[in-house]
Amino acid sequence: MSVIAEVLEELWSMFVGDRRLTLLLLAVVGLAAVVAYVVLQPLLAAGIVLTGAVAVLADSVFEAARKSRPKA
Amino acid sequence: MLDLATAAPAVSAAFVASTVEVVEAFTIVLAVASLRGWRPALGGAGAALGVLAIVVVALGPLLSLVPLHALQLAIGILLLLFGLGWLRKAVLRASGLMALHDEDAIYERERSKIAADGVAALASFKAVLLEGLEVVFIVLAVGAGRGLMIPASIGALAAFVVVMAAGLLIHKPLARVPENTLKFAVGVMLSAFGVFWTSEGLGAPWPGGDLALFALAGAFLVVALTLVAILRPRVAEAAS
Numbered sequence: 001m002s003v004i005a006e007v008l009e010e011l012w013s014m015f016v017g018d019r020r021l022t023l024l025l026l027a028v029v030g031l032a033a034v035v036a037y038v039v040l041q042p043l044l045a046a047g048i049v050l051t052g053a054v055a056v057l058a059d060s061v062f063e064a065a066r067k068s069r070p071k072a
Numbered sequence: 073m074l075d076l077a078t079a080a081p082a083v084s085a086a087f088v089a090s091t092v093e094v095v096e097a098f099t100i101v102l103a104v105a106s107l108r109g110w111r112p113a114l115g116g117a118g119a120a121l122g123v124l125a126i127v128v129v130a131l132g133p134l135l136s137l138v139p140l141h142a143l144q145l146a147i148g149i150l151l152l153l154f155g156l157g158w159l160r161k162a163v164l165r166a167s168g169l170m171a172l173h174d175e176d177a178i179y180e181r182e183r184s185k186i187a188a189d190g191v192a193a194l195a196s197f198k199a200v201l202l203e204g205l206e207v208v209f210i211v212l213a214v215g216a217g218r219g220l221m222i223p224a225s226i227g228a229l230a231a232f233v234v235v236m237a238a239g240l241l242i243h244k245p246l247a248r249v250p251e252n253t254l255k256f257a258v259g260v261m262l263s264a265f266g267v268f269w270t271s272e273g274l275g276a277p278w279p280g281g282d283l284a285l286f287a288l289a290g291a292f293l294v295v296a297l298t299l300v301a302i303l304r305p306r307v308a309e310a311a312s
Contacts, residue, residue, distance in 0.1 A: 003198060010202050014209070015153040021160065022153055029149055032274055042276035049270050050288065053152055053263060054295050060160045061299050065306070068169050 145273025
């Protein structure tokens with residue numbers, strides 16, 4: 001049983017290892033979906049996915065760096 | 073007939089990503105074999121490969137039932153979550169904020185945990201199953217969006233053959249495989265595939281078609297290297 005639990009936990013952490021990164025990325029994709037399907041600008045939506053993903057990566061890296069910095 | 077520009081990104085992404093996963097699984101199987109013999113090591117690994125085969129056989133036909141755009145969108149989002157997670161860790165490792173992945177250390181840690189044959193076989197089973205599931209996901213993710221399952225599977229199979237051949241030849245953990253560099257490259261490639269499939273799933277085909285993957289990978293590489301260049305001096309300064 002513990003093997004199954006460990007496997008499921010590992011699978012979960014594959015995609016949701018960093019909750020902040022996951023939520024921000026889903027927000028980016030949600031915004032892009034609105035732009036693609038409501039505003040009907042699919043190319044703009046693609047640009048939002050790319051710039052959003054890059055921004056989420058940078059945010060996640062700087063957040064990790066901030067957390068690892070020892071407090072004064 | 074598939075052309076090289078279409079198949080090459082899927083084959084290379086599946087090969088490099090699978091190399092990393094197979095090296096990690098091999099380290100633990102070897103640790104088990106060195107302590108308790110090859111029987112529990114290969115027994116556990118074989119059982120895990122059997123479970124993986126069942127997963128692939130069960131999932132394969134289901135994927136064909138999902139509409140293409142929905143499949144591309146779902147795979148794209150999962151790839152972005154997976155790829156950005158890898159790239160984040162790779163940037164943190166390259167800038168010195170996170171310890172580098174060390175197969176020798178993992179090998180010794182696994183050896184210290186294994187005491188009995190049952191535990192040994194289970195350790196081998198878990199390692200192959202978990203790393204194998206990641207390989208299955210990567211092959212599905214880079215291959216299913218545009219009928220590239222066979223090229224992606226060939227990439228993964230080639231990684232398995234190369235790592236096994238190297239491992240059986242040197243009979244030690246493959247610590248000299250530049251795993252941290254490979255993980256950086258995998259993070260870049262999976263993130264590029266993630267952006268590509270997510271956009272295609274939203275009905276926004278990229279200019280240049282599949283060649284856009286190279287431009288997207290280049291963009292992620294530049295951003296990731298820039299982040300490392302920004303963080304490295306800060307880490308060095310904090311350490312001094």
